[in-house]
Amino acid sequence: MLENAYLIPIYPLLAFVIIIFATRWKEKLSSAISIAAILVAVIHSIFVMIAVIGRHGVPFELSVPFIEHPLISLETGIFIDPLTAVMLLVVTIVSGCVQIYSLGYMHGDPRWSRYFSYLSLFTFSMLGLVVANNFFMIFIFWELVGLTSYLLIGFWFEKDSASDAGKKAFITTRIGDLGFIIGILLLATYAGTLNYQEVFTKVADGAVPVGVLTMIGIFIFCGAVGKSAQFPLHVWLPDAMEGPTPVSALIHAATMVAAGVYLVARSMTLFVGSAEAAMTVAVIGLITSFMAASIALVQNDIKRVLAYSTVSQLGYMIMALGLYGFDVAKDPHSHSVGYFAGTFHLMTHAFFKALLFLGAGSVIHAVHTNDIQEMGGLSKKMKITSLTFFIASLSIAGIFPLSGFWSKDEIVAATLGHPVFMFFTLLIAFITAFYMFRLCFLTFTGKPRNQERFDHAHESPKTMTMPLMFLAFLSVFAGWVGMPWLSHGFSSFVYTGELQHHGPNYIVMLVSTIVAVSGIGLAYTVYFKKKISADVLMEKFKPLYTLLLNKYYFDEIYDKVIIKPLLAFTRMMWWSDANIIDGLVNFVGWFTIKWADAKMLFDKYIIDGAVNGAGTVCMAASWLFKYVQNGSVQFYTLVVITSAVGVIIYKVTPEGFVYYFIGVVVVALARFLMKMNRPEEGNVETEPEG
Amino acid sequence: MEDRILTLVTFFPLIGAVLLMFVPKERDDSVKSIALIIAFITFLFSLMMYSMFDPVANGMQFEVNIPWISTFGISYHLGIDGISLLLIMLTTLLSVIVMISSWNSVKSGVKGYFISMLMLETGMLGVFVSLDLFLFYVFWEAMLIPMYFIIGVWGGPRKIYAAIKFVLFTMFGSLLMLVALLYLMFMYHSFAGEYSFNMIELYKMPIPLGAQTYIFLAFALAFAIKVPIWPFHTWLPDAHVQAPTAGSVILAGVLLKMGTYGFIRICLPMFPEATLQFVPLISILSLIGIIYGALVAMVQRDIKSLVAYSSVSHLGFVMLGMMALNVQGLEGSVLQMINHGISTGALFLIVGMIYERRHTRMISDFGGLAKSMPVFSTFFMIASLSSIGLPLTNGFVGEFLILLGVYKANPVYAIIAATGVILAACYMLWMLQRVIFGKITNPENEKLKDLDLREKIILIPLVILIFWIGIYPKPFLERIEPAVKNIVSIVNSSRTASEARMSKGYKCVGDRCDTHTVSIGGN
Secondary structure (H helix, E strand, O other): OOOOOOHHHHHHHHHHHHHHHHHOOOHHHHHHHHHHHHHHHHHHHHHHHHHHHHOOOOOEEEEEEEEOOOOOOEEEEEEEOHHHHHHHHHHHHHHHHHHHHHHHHOOOOOOHHHHHHHHHHHHHHHHHHHHEOEHHHHHHHHHHHHHHHHHHHOOOOOOHHHHHHHHHHHHHHHHHHHHHHHHHHHHHHHHOOOEHHHHHHHHHOOOOOHHHHHHHHHHHHHHHHHHOOOOOOOOHHHHHHHOOHHHHHHHHHHOHHHHHHHHHHHOHHHHHOOHHHHHHHHHHHHHHHHHHHHHHOOOOEHHHHHHHHHHHHHHHHHHHHHHHHHHHHHOOOOOOOHHHHHHHHHHHHHHHHHHHHHHHHHHHHHHOOOEHHHOOOHHHOOHHHHHHHHHHHHHHHOOOOOHHHHHHHHHHHHOOOOHHHHHHHHHHHHHHHHHHHHHHHHHHOOOOOOHHHHHHOOOOOHHHHHHHHHHHHHHHHHHHHHOOOOOOOHHHHOOOOOOOOOOOOHHHHHHHHHHHHHHHHHHHHHHHOOOOOHHHHHHHOHHHHHHHHOHHHHHHHHHHHHHHHHHHHHHHHHHHHHHHHHHHHHHHHHHHHHHHHHHHHHHHHHHHHHHHHHHHHHHHHHHHHHHHOOOOHHHHHHHHHHHHHHHHHHHHOHHHHHHHHHHHHHHHHHHHHHHHHOHHHOOOOOOOOO | OOOOHHHHHHHHHHHHHHHHHOOOOOOHHHHHHHHHHHHHHHHHHHHHHHHHOOOOOOOOEEEEEEEEEHHHOEEEEEEEOHHHHHHHHHHHHHHHHHHHHHHHHOOOOHHHHHHHHHHHHHHHHHHHHEOEHHHHHHHHHHOHHHHHHHHHHHOOOOHHHHHHHHHHHHHHHHHHHHHHHHHHHHHHHHHHOOOOOEHHHHHHOOOOHHHHHHHHHHHHHHHHHHOOOOOOOOHHHHHHHHOOHHHHHHHHHHHHHHHHHHHHHHHHHHOHHHHHHHHHHHHHHHHHHHHHHHHHHHOOOEHHHHHHHHHHHHHHHHHHHHHOOOHHHHHHHHHHHHHHHHHHHHHHHHHHHHHHHHOOOEHHHOOOHHHHOHHHHHHHHHHHHHHHOOOOOHHHHHHHHHHHHHHHHOHHHHHHHHHHHHHHHHHHHHHHHHHOOOOOOOHHHOOOOOOOHHHHHHHHHHHHHHHHHHHOOHHHHHHHHHHHHHHHHHHHHHHHHHHHHHHHHHHOEOOEOOOOOOOOOOO
16 A cells, blocks of 8 residues: 555545536535545555554655756655654544535535635645655645645635735745745755655765754744744734634644644754754744743634644644754754654644634534634533533643643653753643633633524534544544553654653653643633633733733734835835836937937038038128129239238338228228129229238 | 758748738638638647657757858758747747637737737747847847837837837847847958858857957847846836737747847857856846846736736746756756746736726726636636746746756855745735635626636646646756757856866966866856
């Protein structure tokens, strides 16, 4: 079954193609095809899991070339190791549950077939991401996951908030992907390959300098920050709740957001090679986890509480992985359980968080609101929903012996040796238990706060409750594979380094249980027994409350600091394009025309003027000279004598010459004018030469 | 057949245009049908050519070399390699598509329009098949005339301004090119004792660096205007917006590629040392173009000018990849030329379709089209996503190869360029959101008819190509590769030569020059 494991993503892809091209108009058939495909994928994944267990950790790889190059050959292929096998199971199972659940939830939606086709396309992308055998392929599917998420968040695109949220999710995650692709380019340049195993072997051999490795690690982690909604790119996930609730369960709780964690786990060798990169990962994980958990405390939208809870839990996993990388980087023989904890929690969280979302969906389906302040007492009407929701909440809070207990325990154990991390991890565990039970109590217990909504509420149909029950089963038992007493449990199964067995750490178990129980207890006193008034608390911590209610103002800050200035800058660019660059072009055109005009004037008055002027001057001169050349000897003699006299006078007294000259001119003019009146006589005296 | 196929493909549209002149102009339908058939047969010929093309062979194929004006060494010299092959295929395919797309949108002067279109096709194909610089220049100029009429006669409200701007801009560049061409010819004469415009011969001529720089600049300016490289881009939004749909498709799909093609075919191999000198300048201008085009696209109110500015950004990618001067970068660059033709062509067609229905292209006039026109919206989305460069679409393969190549040449450039990818997502998705998502706010959008068969037929081949190149780019890349390797090796050998000179310069002591050991950088 391993040899053809590449079929696992193909099943849902086929379903997508069939629905789009053939059965779009037959709604029931479309959903049946989609679900059938995912069930086949589940079965195939189970076989793959069995086969992988049989291989004792030896990975399986199969690939064909995609683009061949002298420098680098990009290939397409599958890589299956225990981590992949686990992810395959998680993705297919959750996707199957969600699709069956959607039969009830999406009942009557006009774009039913399209919805299922998108779900299939998403499942294909996610499975492709999981089985990819190199960084090039994982990036391709990574982006496809982003696309389908965009389509599904904006599925009800008539709602502006929904299409806004889709766009925000796509663009925000793409900012992270920018880092991812730079990391990939770095890898391609320094390692010369993108194949996982080849890359990891080269890195382990020290072929890549540590400084570069740190950069690669951090850049690749950027991708995870985007997809797994880590600080500071977490802002898209709460908004993504505008999508249909089953979509939130599938994409924004169990699978897509887990992709980032998967990526970090997959590239663990890179982080093990660079303590700095690993520490960055851990710190970002911790910040995210704490920040999101604190925001979840005060939210009133049932899905948003869960969304922040998801962000917080993902931060947990990321932190555990980062700490593992750090510990191993410092000491290759370290006994850190971080890697196991992160991947283990990834699995258990997928089940109980999917269950929480689907439960929330069931509630929303019944009361048609997301606001928990308008709910209350619903456990009376929705037995299965409330029961399963409580189970999931206990699991996430980490109560023995549910799944969440085992995995959260390991996360706490992973922080051993890092007191600050440990303190916050426990604090977050406490907050988590508190806000989850705040949610439970407000929703399901007490008196209905909105009678009308309560009256209309009813338990959801079988198609919705069955998946809930199945997931509840997993939320209880799935974690048992990782019980510390098992010598061949999850921990040794997914282990990357040398196989080792971790014994149970009872102190950690005890402390984390105390923390969880006290969190639940506090929620119980405030929201169930109402011994302490929530409103009083709210008043008391007013500034903190406002800060949390506004989610630390991230959206506002981004809007003011990035989006608004960017748009303003963009408008400026456009203005400059039209007025400066194009203005210059138009100026050149204008100038050419004006210059041509000027040339025309020049032509007309100066050049033409000169040409014409030459003619005029000649005419005038000849007109004048015809009087001089009149053939009268007396006149010539007169001119000669007058001139000779003039020369003599000039020699003797130049001043006298002036008077003489004026005199001659006056006489000549007088004569000339007289001649003009009698032109036929033709005797003219003219100016003598000086 | 081998030696006639290029002539056939190139001139068949022209024959068609001549034929059309004899059709009475009242008979619109016959004119359209004949034009379409001619374009289609040309496409079939080009397919035949494609099948005859040997992907592994090195050098030019289907070469024809007949003396034309032998006194000046001008000859009718045609030939193609993988780069021109793909561009020819793109041209013939887009020509068929625009013929169908103009079926209903052109109402007046139908005959003249289709004649212009066919003449334009010959002009474009001629540029891609010419191996003689003079012939190249003739086609380069000849193609301007029909395009001028297409924009100026069948264009939008500011068509005259746009058409004149387009022609003047291009002419300005091509006149400098002409001067450089003549200079080159005389230079060749003093080198070889005879005149020649044969590109292959000219590749072999050593040109002193000083002269190379000037000739390079003259050619590069002509091409840069055509690409267009920032800041020579301002003719493009005007021309695109004013041109009729078919004009925009051809303009974006093929005409812009002539600039980039000119760089690859002429500037790089003929003036490699000058190219190396100008790599930083052109790269930086390309980067500015990438970011600038994307930013300006973001605030456009008209869908068509948004797409036009996105072209500036995409062509920046093409130029940047080319300037990496390595196999990946150039391969990505050539592939991206094709990709841009397909995706942007599809986008312009789509914008044209909605314009025919609503007679507006303002983004604010739309909204909620996904509800009233689901098929249209799906096509729109696919084309946009391919333009963004989403994996499994053509844009991704090209961009990835470009980034890979550029990263190898200069990591900083690659990182800056990669931010352009995010900006692309911003403006495209924002536009999609305002056009096809949301509620229908304008009642006129409610009763819009979805795409009819003709419109689907136009878009389907492009969509198939979008996915084909995205999923299985091998057939395209393997045809580009030998051609690209040739060019890279020419550039590299001159890089080596100039490095050798440099090292010589440093190591010379008196008359004794140490000329050994010059390490050759990778490709």
